[in-house]
Amino acid sequence: xxxxxxxxxxxxxxxxxxxxxxxxxxTEVIRHRSFFGLRNELFDxxxxxxxxxxxxxxxxxxxxxxFDGVMLNEHHGTPFCLGAVMxxxxxxxxxxxxxxxxxxxxxxVPTVGNPVRLAEELAMxxxxxxxxxxxxxxxxxxxxxxxxxxxPANNRELFEEGIDLIIKAWTQPGPFRYEGKHFHFRFxxxxxxxxxxxxxxxxIPGLVSPDTVKWCAKKxxxxxxxxxxxxxxxxxxxxxxxxxxxxxxxxxxxxxGYLQPVFVADTQEKAEELxxxxxxxxxxxxxxRPEWMFPPGYNSKEATRRLARLNNGPNLPGKPIHEAGGxxxxxxxxxxxxAIYEGYPQSRKDLQMIAGTPDxxxxxxxxxxxxxxxxxxxxxxxxxxxxKDRMRCVELLGKExxxxxxxxxxxxxxxxxFERAPGxxxxxxxxxxxxxxxxxxxxxL
Amino acid sequence: xxxxxxxxxxxxxxxGGTSLIVLKGGSGKPLLxxxxxxxxxxxxxxxxxxxxxxxLLVPMHPGFGRTERAEWISxxxxxxxxxxxxxxxxxxxxxxxxxxxxxxxxxxEMAANDPKLFRRMVLVAPTGIRPPSGELRDMFVTTARxxxxxxxxxxxxxxxxxxxxxxxxxxxxxxAFEDARAEVARLAWQPYMHNPSLPHLLEGVTGLPTxxxxxxxxxxxxxxxxxxxxxxxxxxxxxVFDDCGHRPEVEKTSEFVARVNEFLA
Numbered sequence: 001x002x003x004x005x006x007x008x009x010x011x012x013x014x015x016x017x018x019x020x021x022x023x024x025x026x027t028e029v030i031r032h033r034s035f036f037g038l039r040n041e042l043f044d045x046x047x048x049x050x051x052x053x054x055x056x057x058x059x060x061x062x063x064x065x066x067f068d069g070v071m072l073n074e075h076h077g078t079p080f081c082l083g084a085v086m087x088x089x090x091x092x093x094x095x096x097x098x099x100x101x102x103x104x105x106x107x108x109v110p111t112v113g114n115p116v117r118l119a120e121e122l123a124m125x126x127x128x129x130x131x132x133x134x135x136x137x138x139x140x141x142x143x144x145x146x147x148x149x150x151x152p153a154n155n156r157e158l159f160e161e162g163i164d165l166i167i168k169a170w171t172q173p174g175p176f177r178y179e180g181k182h183f184h185f186r187f188x189x190x191x192x193x194x195x196x197x198x199x200x201x202x203x204i205p206g207l208v209s210p211d212t213v214k215w216c217a218k219k220x221x222x223x224x225x226x227x228x229x230x231x232x233x234x235x236x237x238x239x240x241x242x243x244x245x246x247x248x249x250x251x252x253x254x255x256x257g258y259l260q261p262v263f264v265a266d267t268q269e270k271a272e273e274l275x276x277x278x279x280x281x282x283x284x285x286x287x288x289r290p291e292w293m294f295p296p297g298y299n300s301k302e303a304t305r306r307l308a309r310l311n312n313g314p315n316l317p318g319k320p321i322h323e324a325g326g327x328x329x330x331x332x333x334x335x336x337x338x339a340i341y342e343g344y345p346q347s348r349k350d351l352q353m354i355a356g357t358p359d360x361x362x363x364x365x366x367x368x369x370x371x372x373x374x375x376x377x378x379x380x381x382x383x384x385x386x387x388k389d390r391m392r393c394v395e396l397l398g399k400e401x402x403x404x405x406x407x408x409x410x411x412x413x414x415x416x417x418f419e420r421a422p423g424x425x426x427x428x429x430x431x432x433x434x435x436x437x438x439x440x441x442x443x444x445l
Numbered sequence: 446x447x448x449x450x451x452x453x454x455x456x457x458x459x460x461g462g463t464s465l466i467v468l469k470g471g472s473g474k475p476l477l478x479x480x481x482x483x484x485x486x487x488x489x490x491x492x493x494x495x496x497x498x499x500x501l502l503v504p505m506h507p508g509f510g511r512t513e514r515a516e517w518i519s520x521x522x523x524x525x526x527x528x529x530x531x532x533x534x535x536x537x538x539x540x541x542x543x544x545x546x547x548x549x550x551x552x553x554e555m556a557a558n559d560p561k562l563f564r565r566m567v568l569v570a571p572t573g574i575r576p577p578s579g580e581l582r583d584m585f586v587t588t589a590r591x592x593x594x595x596x597x598x599x600x601x602x603x604x605x606x607x608x609x610x611x612x613x614x615x616x617x618x619x620x621a622f623e624d625a626r627a628e629v630a631r632l633a634w635q636p637y638m639h640n641p642s643l644p645h646l647l648e649g650v651t652g653l654p655t656x657x658x659x660x661x662x663x664x665x666x667x668x669x670x671x672x673x674x675x676x677x678x679x680x681x682x683x684x685v686f687d688d689c690g691h692r693p694e695v696e697k698t699s700e701f702v703a704r705v706n707e708f709l710a
Contacts, residue, residue: 146586153630291588297627304623308616 001409002416003402004069004103005062005379005394006259009055011048011079012384015277022384025079026280030336034289035080036143043079052082054387056089058394060096065398066406069101069134071259071378073205074108076147080287087121094129102129103378105205105224106136109166110158111148115183118162119169119190126194133194136203136224137163139212143292153297156211158182170199201417203257203376208232210239211300217243217251220423224257227380229350230371230442233258237372237437245433250425254417256436257376260368261347263355264396265389274393275355276344277383280337351445358400365401366408370441375416377405453488460531466512468503471496476541476709477532477563478503479548482572482638483589484510484625486609491694494702499709502540504531506548508628510621521547521573521632521640525554532562541709543567546665546691547629547638553674557646560653567656567705570666570691572638574674579667581638585630589622590614598662598690605695647677655681656708660689660696 013022025042032038059070072089075081083089090102102125112118126133139159145152161180165188168178174189194200205224206212216223217240225233237256244251261278265271299307347353354364369377381393408414427433453470468485470492476499480486485505492501507527508514518524528551532538542563544552549571555562572581584592593610597603610618633639655678659671668685675683684704689696 149635151630151634152585153627153634291586291591296585296623296630299623301620301624304620305616308619308623 001406001414002068002101002257002376002418003378003405003409004067004071004101004376005381005397006071006073007055007058007381008073008075008080009051009082010382010384011043011051011082013047014386015384016386026337027333029079029287030333033287034292035078035287036141036147036289036292037077038079040077048082052089054390055082056092056096058391059093059100061391062394062398063097063100065395066402067100067398069103069378070097071103071105073105073138075141076111076144078143087125090125090133091128094125094132097129097132101132101134103134103203104136105203106138108140108144108148109137109162110155111140111144111150112162113148113150115162115165116169116185116188116190119166120192122166122200123170123190123192123194126196126200127192131195131200133196133200134203135200136205138205141288141293142295142298143288145295145298146292151297152295154182155298156300160215167199170194203417205257205259208236209303210236211303213240214243216240217255218247220244220247220249220255222255222257222376222417222422224259224376224378225372226259227261227352229352230368230445233372234437234439234442238435241433241436244423245427245431247423248427249423250427250433251436252420252422252425253373253375253414253436254420255422256372256374257378258368258372258374259378259380260365261353261380261382262361262365262397263353263381264358264361264393264401266357266392266396268356268360270389271355271357274383274385274389275348275353276341277385278353279341279344279347280383358396358404361401362404362408365405367441367445369405369408369412369414371438371445373412373414373436373438375414375419377409377414458531458535460527460534461515463507463513463515463527465507465531466505468505469500470503471498471500473499474541475500475502475537476543477537479528479542479544479551480506481545482547482584482625482629483593483610484621487611489605489608489695490698491702494698495705498706502537504528506628508624508631510624514628519631521550522554522558524632525551525558529555529559529562538562539564541565541567543569543705544571545569545694547572547633549573550638550640550643553643553647554640556650556653556655557643560650563653565654565656565709567658567708568674569658569693570660570663570671571657571674572633572666573640573643574670574677575636575639575641576667576670577673578669581667581670582665583637584626585634589619589626595664596691597696598660598664598688603692603696605698609695644673644677647674648679650678651680653678653680654708656705657681657683658693658701658704659683659685660691660693661685661687662689663691665691
């Protein structure tokens with residue numbers, strides 16, 4: 001089992017030292033109805049500098065603990081994530097850590113625009129880290145397309161073609177000429193190539209897109225679900241497993257990963273208090289505007305058809321979460337704030353957030369592991385939380401939680417992609433794939 | 446919508462590998478109608494008025510949901526070439542044309558390439574040229590609904606506003622808007638909704654009387670772009686309606702129909 005942890009690196013004020021500033025900042029986000037696009041004159045560079053250093057220190061510290069990996073992501077134009085260019089952070093970690101895998105989930109290939117340059121950046125990170133890089137790719141959220149002026153109507157084509165080109169650049173002897181639909185290179189011959197051969201292992205993170213799940217199964221890339229609800233996640237696992245069978249292999253735990261929001265503290269009370277903060281700092285979906293989440297052509301026709309018929313979803317195109325903008329009175333803002341935090345008990349109940357002491361979180365983590373059976377597991381710590389509490393959480397996870405999770409992993413036979421190559425298990429003679437997720441365990445919850 | 450109007454028929458015409466859907470209504474000399482960026486807004490009062498003396502041919506742009514997408518069309522100039530082929534193969538060269546917004550841009554590209562395709566051309570607040578002052582309203586940073594309401598000066602005071610695109614945003618209409626937005630993104634994401642070479646090519650157009658119609662308060666394509674069109678096209682006239690936004694055909698229907706009929710007579 002591969003165990004890592006993740007944080008969005010949200011821009012935030014310390015709730016103990018500057019509670020009023022934190023509250024004002026939340027108000028700005030609520031008023032704007034979105035993290036993306038919040039006017040950047042609100043960015044305090046001094047705070048940004050402190051936070052980026054803090055986040056790197058946390059990752060470096062986790063190298064000494066029991067983690068197998070640290071996971072990074074990237075977002076643009078949003079206080080939700082200070083990792084605007086994740087490869088920069090990855091480069092720092094490549095040199096300042098010794099043991100952990102550096103897992104990038106993922107580089108937004110369509111928005112970067114130059115796959116060959118990306119291949120070079122990643123090769124350098126792999127070389128400096130002495131072969132600890134796990135690159136992954138994403139299409140980029142809708143808002144990312146605006147922040148980089150990447151044509152959303154070409155998003156999936158750019159994604160698939162860009163990745164093919166990166167892998168070619170790493171594996172096909174150069175120089176060669178590349179003429180695709182969207183990318184054209186006269187001379188592909190990067191001198192700097194990855195240390196891991198034939199290329200670093202690739203994992204793909206995702207939310208709900210069936211298109212991406214099927215594509216991953218075809219490519220034999222492990223799919224890491226980002227804190228999605230358990231029931232649809234099981235369905236996606238099954239979809240992957242069926243698609244894998246069509247490709248002639250039996251999917252296993254090595255094909256799946258899961259990201260789990262969690263907060264651990266020395267007392268249950270403290271953990272709950274901090275876990276609750278995740279509702280604002282972590283729950284991305286509540287604060288995104290439909291016009292930026294669903295740019296033109298970003299979704300497939302099937303996905304658009306599904307969206308058009310969802311009448312109660314919070315972020316439907318054309319249905320803003322709340323209609324007004326900029327002129328809400330204080331009572332309205334407070335009502336929205338209250339509604340956000342009131343979602344906490346339900347998120348605990350649904351295991352969308354697990355909070356507690358190292359001992360009390362174990363049975364809950366076990367439930368998730370029993371249902372999804374992921375070979376890759378990542379903790380997700382977020383929300384405006386004082387640095388010392390974040391650090392303590394990382395420490396408790398590393399020293400007290402991980403050893404027990406590992407035991408569960410052994411007991412449940414959660415083999416990871418380093419132990420068994422994804423796609424290497426032949427299909428049984430019946431050609432009927434065995435499901436990886438445990439539907440009975442889900443029903444028993 | 447369109448199907449409810451008597452005498453309004455739909456036919457499918459093969460243009461290369463594409464089955465082009467064309468709506469036809471009215472009687473008289475044919476008039477090619479090139480629809481806007483959100484799709485075909487439906488059979489409105491101006492259509493009914495003009496259909497009394499003209500046979501309207503309204504092709505549904507490829508990739509906008511009705512006509513299938515043509516993979517090879519990747520620019521408005523490609524689309525203009527597609528429609529030029531349609532006119533030639535259907536022996537419709539020399540037809541009169543009226544184009545709205547994005548559809549006006551298509552017509553302008555066709556004229557720039559081959560002025561003989563048309564006898565007379567009416568462009569209603571066409572996109573296609575970057576305005577020297579103001580900006581083309583970006584349809585991609587808002588929802589279709591928000592963009593739609595910016596196309597008239599005052600939605601509440603525009604009687605026919607509620608009839609545009611059938612009024613309600615049903616799931617089907619939502620899908621249709623998304624099809625249109627996606628296809629326009631493929632063709633005009635960057636540079637946004639214009640082609641820098643268009644005004645230069647339009648300077649070479651001769652023998653094509655052109656009427657440019659604009660609303661003074663157009664919130665989608667600023668009037669300054671109309672002035673560039675007017676200067677580039679030798680044989681053109683720009684008329685401007687006061688108290689009017691991007692849809693003179695809906696906001697000032699009677700005057701609009703009168704001026705267009707007078708020009709096309």
